[in-house]
Amino acid sequence: MVDNMRKSPVGKTVSLFVTCMVDMLYPETGWAVVDILEYLGIAVDFPMGQTCCGQPGFNAGHRPEARQVAMQFLKAFKNAEVIVAPSGSCVAMIRREYPSLFADDPRWRSEAERIASITWEFTEFLVDGLGIDDLNLSLPDTQSFAFHDSCHGLRMLNLGQAGRTLLGNTANASIEPLPESDVCCGFGGLFAVKMAEISGAMLERKIQNIEACPAQTILCGDVSCLTHMNGGLSFQKSTRRVRHIAEVLAEGLPGKNDE
Numbered sequence: 001m002v003d004n005m006r007k008s009p010v011g012k013t014v015s016l017f018v019t020c021m022v023d024m025l026y027p028e029t030g031w032a033v034v035d036i037l038e039y040l041g042i043a044v045d046f047p048m049g050q051t052c053c054g055q056p057g058f059n060a061g062h063r064p065e066a067r068q069v070a071m072q073f074l075k076a077f078k079n080a081e082v083i084v085a086p087s088g089s090c091v092a093m094i095r096r097e098y099p100s101l102f103a104d105d106p107r108w109r110s111e112a113e114r115i116a117s118i119t120w121e122f123t124e125f126l127v128d129g130l131g132i133d134d135l136n137l138s139l140p141d142t143q144s145f146a147f148h149d150s151c152h153g154l155r156m157l158n159l160g161q162a163g164r165t166l167l168g169n170t171a172n173a174s175i176e177p178l179p180e181s182d183v184c185c186g187f188g189g190l191f192a193v194k195m196a197e198i199s200g201a202m203l204e205r206k207i208q209n210i211e212a213c214p215a216q217t218i219l220c221g222d223v224s225c226l227t228h229m230n231g232g233l234s235f236q237k238s239t240r241r242v243r244h245i246a247e248v249l250a251e252g253l254p255g256k257n258d259e
Helices: 021-027 027-039 055-058 063-076 088-101 106-117 122-129 151-157 162-169 198-210 223-235 245-250
Strands: 012-017 082-085 119-121 138-147 171-175 217-218 243-244
Touching: 012 027, 021 027, 021 223, 027 245, 055 063, 055 088, 063 088, 063 106, 082 088, 082 122, 088 106, 088 119, 088 151, 106 119, 119 122, 119 151, 122 162, 138 162, 138 245, 162 171, 162 245, 198 223, 217 223, 217 245, 223 243, 243 245
Parallel strands: 012 082, 082 119, 138 171, 138 217, 217 243
Antiparallel strands: none
């Protein structure tokens, strides 16, 4: 359930932080999150001033620039009661790095700490925040899935179980183990650019494990990892694909299969 240091998000309006890559490349993931939240009777708003969380600059060592981007985030979400994002990586940035990013700035530190305390990854929000482990969903046909555990979500937010719990209680869905599911896919943001050969070798190993897995579809909670793995699978002309957990869950919503 909810960490003792965090207030319960139950009954509060959700401000959706859709993240850069979802906004630009995977809007269907954002819509899936909204569909599920509204199905649960949760009011959702979308602060129009949102941009990036600042993680790329922060990871590159450009802290002053990252602070400027983070300030815009704090301004955009200043009225938020709860913030939910379909990205463990971005949530980890806000939760773990914002307080330290503004540690020497009293003007912004308290707001950074407040924002950090009300920000949740999507599956974490449902299971740990709201206490919901069964959404009463049913997929249109029988499908098998396996999970890739994205690094930031697993190691910084302890997200290993929430998605599995929600899917495990979804009718027509079965979960298979993915070999080395907790091993990095090789993306790591700028790592894939600066250390391309190492990144490529890690991706190759991940693809081998995906091909060895009996599941039809691999799921994860970060579209950055999804993009990296699908790029490798496509390059090798594999028919396997990786999807975001929110999209699969949304396909099981009542009435969704009648559309």
